Amino acid sequence: MTTAPAKAGWRFRQPSVIPGFGLTLGFSLAYLTLIILIPLSGLIWRSAALGWTDFWAIVTDRRTINALEISFGTAFIAAAVNVVFGTIVAWVLVRYSFPGRRIADAMVDLPFALPTAVAGIALTTLYAPNGWIGSLLTPLGIKVAYTPLGIVIALVFIGLPFVVRTVQPIMEEIDKEVEEVAATLGANRFQIISRVLLPGLAPAIVTGFALAFARGVGEYGSVIFIAGNLPFKSEIAPLLIVIRLEEYNYAAATAIAAIMLALSFVMLLVINLVQTWSRKRYG
């Protein structure tokens, strides 16, 4: 049962006696190269042809920076919202049995399956100033459709399953005895949740956040309908890339894509490192 703490430094984990290590490693590398590495290096290659000065000019262009800010900002907010409510949804699905629980459980996956454009159009119809929800919000001075708020709502919709589906299995594994022991030690319900349950779920929640965030940054279909796409206000980076492509300005499109890629990679790497650290600590 004891697991020795992993030693620092780079080392191959000793493969087991069951054969297949060489084969599967070779396959994985070839597959990742084919599916991820080659297309992405093509992207870098294309933008490198641009030359450093031009690249920098495109990347530091006001419109590009605004689009990046909107993309990463809204994705971050949406992922944060999803962490809170996705965790609650997962909790309800795991902890309680009620009529229709299975249906609710299946519903969580719908944003995965629905064409994103359909989601975007549906949300726009609801939140437009004359839509069902939009018409209720307009008198309060809240404008959702055609603003960054609309983008956030679309991304919340798209990202929910990522949080629920990563947190749910870990939540199911929580030992009831851990809660019971905390109660016998005098902890009230709030203390049990905040001090015992949530810290145990933290790695899964971080993963869910990372997935929802990454998905939000790259999301295109649902956002362009609800965003209004006003440059400097509600224009997301993926849309800007498409605009550049339609102008036959391939270099600019790849430059924006490359910088998005770099930013996403750095953020996901940081999240990954945080996870490795917490896993090492808590086993």
Next chain:
Amino acid sequence: MEVRVANVRKEFERFPALRDVSLDIKSGELIALLGPSGSGKTTLLRLIAGLERPTRGKIFFGEEDASQKSIQERNVGFVFQHYALFRHMTVADNIGFGLKVRHGPSRPSAKEIRRRASELLNLVQLSGLEKRYPAQLSGGQRQRVALARAMAIEPAVLLLDEPFGALDAQVRRELRRWLRDIHDATGHTTVFVTHDQEEALELADRVVVMSQGRIEQVGTADEIYDTPNSPFVYGFIGESSSLPVKVEDGQVWIADRPIGLSAPHAPQGEATLFFRPHDVDLVEECNGCIAGTVAASRRVAGTRRVELEIGGERQRVEIELPVDHPAAQKTRVAFRPRRWKLFPAA
């Protein structure tokens, strides 16, 4: 603190897990709940802790009715078989948890909590492991941490649910002795659940034998072993052999022969005779004895266990002989139980 269980019944979805159980636990006592799976022993422990609510009946801590109190208010220390340590906390944080979640003036300072944790680690012989995480400890060490955590809150009663069940035999024996020492040193009223009779008989001041949601017998190890009060206890505790017999004219009969045991107070009619396989006298000439043909003979550690077929119905019983006893070579062996008990046939 004294604990009194009064006429408690517990049903799970109409299925009775405990039927009308009453038990008095004295202050400072170390008591074992012993029984097979499904006997209700864990349910009884969880009811005392407040992890379940009784369907009927009450549980008193001292003079106070604890049945109305929440788990948090009961102030019990509970130790689970699989430790249930908080994985994301260090050993010291695990032990200090019960003190940290207190409110207001009853909550000690952070420094005091740290001091308490080290003191308890010292008591459970794990000094110096404050900063470790549970994943870095062995099973035996984890269970000690769990016990230290339960004792940190100065519990009214300490409840252990199969505390050594997940550990291997050697660690188990070691921890058993160690738990006895800790109990003698701290004097907490302690109730532990086990299905291991050796553990119960060796460790506990008193043993509560349970079966099918009822308490069969309560007593010291000697009382339970030497004077079992039901066929179940006779069969469950230690080795036993049984034979269907008949009581007539104050004598015990097998088929049409008296076997030399007189039972003047037993009711007439069918009965079952119980005795311990090692508690028999071999007899040479059989005028009033149990005689049978040797069906099998096995060497078990320091003794030889001989299986005999008795009478026309070839009822099998086991007796134990010294390894070098000549009777083991014979085909026919006669004996008379030294100590025995009759129960009316069910």
